[in-house]
Amino acid sequence: MILERSGLGEETYLPEAMIHVPFRISMAAAREEAEQYLLPDTFVIAMIVNKYKLRSNIRTFNLGGMGCSASVIGVDLAKDMLLLHRNTYAVVVSAENTTLNGYFGNNKSMLVPNCLFRVGGAAVFLSNKSREKRRAKYRLVHVVRTHRGADDKAFSCAYQREDDAGKKGVFLSKDLMAIAGETLKDNFTTLGPLVLPxxxxxxxxxxxxxxxxxxxxxxxxxxxxxxxxxxxCIHAGGRAVIDEIEKGLGLSPVHAEPARMTLHRFGNTSSSSTWYELAYIEAKGRMRRGDRVWQIAFGSGFKCNSAVWEALRNVTPSKNNPWEACVDKYPVTLRY
Known part of the structure; x- marks a missing residue:
């Protein structure tokens, strides 16, 4: 019943370790999954440098454990680095690794993540080189980050712990939606004066x-x-998250469509989900020069991070757009 009402379709991806009989839950299996999507984990940073033979003076940063909002945090860090170092490039890689995070107990609140999280990843290329403006799709306008970790309720609303039987998993509190709404309100209090008429x-x-x-x-x-x-681009954390944000911001179904369709096609791919949504908008041919995008990311802690992008040209889908083979089938009608 939980899975049926999750908003996910039947074409989302789980790692091989999770569909193997018996399950292959090990660091080796998690590393295999990471190699496919370049997850920024402790070892994988070195793996990326090795695979692409990057030069020795490269600066690498691990943002593992930052939750589903890590991608915007990475963009914020990249922005600061680009402000300090002229004529440079930055790559932000974000992904979801589910191999070591499956829950195999019977606590309903801890089973929900099994029904939502799926395999996925994205990479974003940024630069402050003036000559790259001709190729660039977007300009980063603002980044606003809100962290409510000082509040005990917010801190523990999405929390990894053990159940009564000692099985580890992620617990989701019934207060999660209310806390997400309050955190978004705090975030927009800062962002609003920067963007509103x-x-x-x-x-x-x-x-x-x-x-x-x-x-x-x-x-x-x-x-x-x-x-x-x-x-x-609303974090595709689950149907309830999208419903809450759509209602709270007074959005139309078209505005929430990228998030709903991303959840249906790819599931909750953690911090990379909003990039799938941006790719959906591009694949639909909706991104015009001067359009502004609000990227909204939520993460455990509890965090709400916003990035505002401006399209520098009419954006057409890239060659390897993840929606390339299926965008004509979307949007689909969802029945819960």
């Missing part, structure tokens, strides 16, 4: 002030984010 900012801060003056009796004004962005 002045008229929306005035309405928002006026009602915020009125709410304080009248002891919370004034209904808060929810800014229309559609006035700031043409496209939304």
């Amino acid at each position: 002045v008229s929306e900012q005035i309405l928002y801060f006026t009602t915020l002030l009125a709410k304080k003056l009248f002891n919370g009796k004034v209904k808060p004004y929810i800014p229309d984010s559609k006035l700031a962005f043409e496209h939304f």
